[in-house]
Amino acid sequence: MRTNAFEVASRYVYPSLRRRLVEILREKGLKQVEIAELLHITQSAVSRYLGMDRGALVDVSRYPDIDGELRSLVEEVIERKPDEYYIHRRLVEISLEMLGKGYVCSFHSKIDPEVNPEECRVCLELFG
Template identity: 80%
Template sequence: MKVSAFEVASRYVYPSLRRRLVEHLREKGLKQTEIARLLHITQSAVSRYLHMDRGALIDISQFPDIDAELRSFAEEIIEKKPGEYEIHRRLVEISVEMLGKGYVCSFHAKIDPEINPSECNVCLDLFG
């Protein structure tokens, strides 16, 4: 294994979740500057997420349960305006949930040919 599950989560899953969260906030009619302020990131980062320059390797919309969680979280962010640590905590939780459900296994195998998803149960055992 050349690429660990934690590396996959931090380099690919987390940015993809954040990108989808930005999309949900945009669907609510928010401007890039408003989204940036709510998520405690730069407007430039929001633009890169929306233009698929960042976090575009995993299509979160293919996981309806995760996508619904992000849609609900977007509404919560608009309503309660949580701090950056609370947003980070929630995105990490959702990242771990994706690992535990095996949603990332086939992607992991694509970026690390040494991974055999039918033999590897690391994430399922640890986070499932």
């Protein structure tokens, strides 16, 4: 295994979760500048997420439970306007949840052919 689970989470899953947050905020009618302020990121980053130039490799919207958690987080962000550390913590928690449920296994095996999802139980046992 050349690419470990934490690398997959930080390089692919986390950015994809953030991209989905941006998409959901956009669906609510917010402008890029407003989204950037709420998420404590640059307007340029928002633009790259929306343009699928960042965080586009894992489609987290295909997991209804994860998408539901992100939608709940969006409501919190809009209502409470939490600091960047709270948002980061929640995204890390959701990333670990995705690992623990095995949602990332097939993607991991695509980027690292040495990973055999049938044999590897690292994430399921650690985070499941």
